[in-house]
Amino acid sequence: MSKKNKLKQISVIGLGYVGLPLALLVDIKGYSVVGIDIDTKKIELIKKRISPFEDKAISKQLKQSRIEVTDDFSRLKDSSIVIICVPTPVYKNHMPNLELVKSASEKVGEHLKKGQLVILESTVNPGVSEGIVQPILERTSGLKSGKDFYLAHCPERINPGDEKWNVRNIDRVVGALSDKGLKIAVNFYRSIIDGDIKSMKSIKEAEAVKVVENSFRDINIAFVNELAMSFEKLGIDVVNVIEGAATKPFAFMPHFPGCGVGGHCIPVDPYYLIEYAKKKGFIHDFLALARRINSQMPEYAVEQVVKGLNEKKKSINGAKVAVLGLSYKPDIGDYRESPSFEIIKLLKSYGAKVASYDPFVLEKSSVKSLKEALKGAEAVVVATGHAKFKKISPKIYIKNGVKVVVDGRNCLNKEKFQKAGLVYKGIGR
Numbered sequence: 001m002s003k004k005n006k007l008k009q010i011s012v013i014g015l016g017y018v019g020l021p022l023a024l025l026v027d028i029k030g031y032s033v034v035g036i037d038i039d040t041k042k043i044e045l046i047k048k049r050i051s052p053f054e055d056k057a058i059s060k061q062l063k064q065s066r067i068e069v070t071d072d073f074s075r076l077k078d079s080s081i082v083i084i085c086v087p088t089p090v091y092k093n094h095m096p097n098l099e100l101v102k103s104a105s106e107k108v109g110e111h112l113k114k115g116q117l118v119i120l121e122s123t124v125n126p127g128v129s130e131g132i133v134q135p136i137l138e139r140t141s142g143l144k145s146g147k148d149f150y151l152a153h154c155p156e157r158i159n160p161g162d163e164k165w166n167v168r169n170i171d172r173v174v175g176a177l178s179d180k181g182l183k184i185a186v187n188f189y190r191s192i193i194d195g196d197i198k199s200m201k202s203i204k205e206a207e208a209v210k211v212v213e214n215s216f217r218d219i220n221i222a223f224v225n226e227l228a229m230s231f232e233k234l235g236i237d238v239v240n241v242i243e244g245a246a247t248k249p250f251a252f253m254p255h256f257p258g259c260g261v262g263g264h265c266i267p268v269d270p271y272y273l274i275e276y277a278k279k280k281g282f283i284h285d286f287l288a289l290a291r292r293i294n295s296q297m298p299e300y301a302v303e304q305v306v307k308g309l310n311e312k313k314k315s316i317n318g319a320k321v322a323v324l325g326l327s328y329k330p331d332i333g334d335y336r337e338s339p340s341f342e343i344i345k346l347l348k349s350y351g352a353k354v355a356s357y358d359p360f361v362l363e364k365s366s367v368k369s370l371k372e373a374l375k376g377a378e379a380v381v382v383a384t385g386h387a388k389f390k391k392i393s394p395k396i397y398i399k400n401g402v403k404v405v406v407d408g409r410n411c412l413n414k415e416k417f418q419k420a421g422l423v424y425k426g427i428g429r
């Protein structure tokens with residue numbers, strides 16, 4: 001623990017998947033940390049040292065941490081740095097929803113003191129720090145940016161559930177509105193992060209980095225999803241082809257198809273760039289197409305259920321279908337924007353009786369055990385590649401009366417399932 005850091009207080013606003021790991025890391029690095037959130041239930045849990053979300057490393061760190069948590073924004077007045085980590089979702093019509101960034105900025109501004117640095121870590125499109133956050137901070141504090149306080153942006157890159165890459169070791173990029181703000185922000189991140197810290201020439205560039213990273217992923221996933229749908233018709237297993245292509249040691253990065261893209265970032269962030277560019281007179285056809293292809297994948301997965309049942313001379317209407325997995329990725333409980341819910345909606349619209357189950361998302365599951373989900377199911381959709389689901393053998397499915405398995409994550413052994421006499425349908429295999 002650094003003695004120097006011990007003298008400084010850091011406030012973290014928004015204690016979710018991004019803010020809480022960050023607050024815990026800052027605490028480990030010897031700073032005194034005040035975590036501020038508007039969700040009082042979450043605050044109570046953290047006070048009791050219980051993680052509000054399933055994460056073994058965070059649960060362990062929380063037990064040993066000294067962070068203080070509160071819903072009182074006035075506590076940030078003694079902090080040298082205030083870091084905003086609130087959500088940036090989209091509305092139903094895909095328009096960016098910056099209301100939480102605005103309300104957090106207002107609250108921060110009301111208590112802002114001379115000399116403080118505010119860092120926005122939430123994902124935003126270029127122009128938000130300068131065009132929205134800065135004016136709110138200036139209006140509510142009566143202080144001047146660049147002179148009385150500093151504003152920087154350092155987009156978070158955390159990948160919840162990733163055992164290799166975490167808030168501590170991922171390189172970061174930082175942009176700021178003034179040289180002094182940039183210097184303080186870069187020094188701060190150097191003091192907590194083991195990876196490299198890259199200074200960007202402007203705050204807008206730093207904002208753009210994050211939306212570009214996530215759009216890159218969305219586009220690449222859309223590409224392989226399109227290949228999956230095409231290769232099904234060509235009788236080629238797309239996964240084998242991608243694995244083959246990945247043996248090229250340069251200029252190919254494997255991405256894999258699936259029954260839909262979920263989470264708070266990839267299906268959301270491209271819209272921030274699409275809408276911002278539209279306002280400035282540019283239409284992002286490529287990004288919009290990627291969004292459209294990826295949003296259609298739940299429909300494609302349900303089509304596989306219909307086809308599979310048809311092969312067994314069964315109708316989807318009235319059939320029990322088990323949907324295994326509600327979170328958007330394996331072995332975590334985050335179900336924001338998860339395609340599973342669209343799959344369930346579509347299955348029901350065809351008259352299927354759906355039993356949904358996710359051991360990490362029991363509160364949204366329609367049944368509380370795997371046994372209950374599988375009992376009498378004629379078809380199964382593996383919508384999330386949880387380790388627990390990957391272990392289910394064809395024998396167990398057959399014992400329960402299952403005839404069709406739709407592997408929405410291409411995470412099962414196709415040949416093994418086919419050999420056992422089940423109709424196996426993957427996404428492009």
Ligand SMILES: NC(=O)c1ccc[n+]([C@@H]2O[C@H](COP(=O)([O-])OP(=O)(O)OC[C@H]3O[C@@H](n4cnc5c(N)ncnc54)[C@H](O)[C@@H]3O)[C@@H](O)[C@H]2O)c1
Pocket residue numbers: 013014015016017018019036037038039042085086087088100101103104121122123124155156157158159160264265
């Ligand atoms: N989840 C990820 O994997 C991830 C990764 C990188 C970047 N991001 C970005 O980080 C930001 C935060 O995402 P998250 O996943 O941590 O969200 P989250 O929903 O898990 O947590 C956000 C927290 O902010 C609190 N909050 C909301 N409005 C507030 C306000 N006005 N004042 C104080 N607290 C407020 C909420 O109660 C919640 O606890 C988003 O912009 C997201 O795009 C997320």
